[in-house]
Amino acid sequence: MPGSTDGSTKAMGALTIGGLVVVTAYTVALGSNGWLWFGWVLLGLITLGMLATRST
Template sequence: MQGASRRIGGTMEGTDDEKGVAMPGSTDSSTKTMGVLTVGGLVVVTAYTAVLGSNGWLWFGWVVLGLITLGMVATRST
């Protein structure tokens, strides 16, 4: 039985495949997608800065995206 616990000798023993309950919006695939978007955004903002000069709003947007990604990583179930 996947994800179930069983009682052995008066103690509860969980199986290794227990994942817990994922919060809506923070599943493994969405967290990985946000990570890819954050890294891709860093590449784009860095390239823009190198070619056309610095734009504070782009860096601000990237920092906000990074913080959202970190929040998703911190709140996902393990």
């Protein structure tokens, strides 16, 4: 169905948003960690790639 998102893409989106919350909470509580932010950006790029390549 056009405009629908399959389950794996939804799961990656939820994981990306959850990761942002966790990394932000860690940064507020314990200070910034560049590797955590790098990992989150990488996860976000993978999610965007999944969205861009999903079948319509």
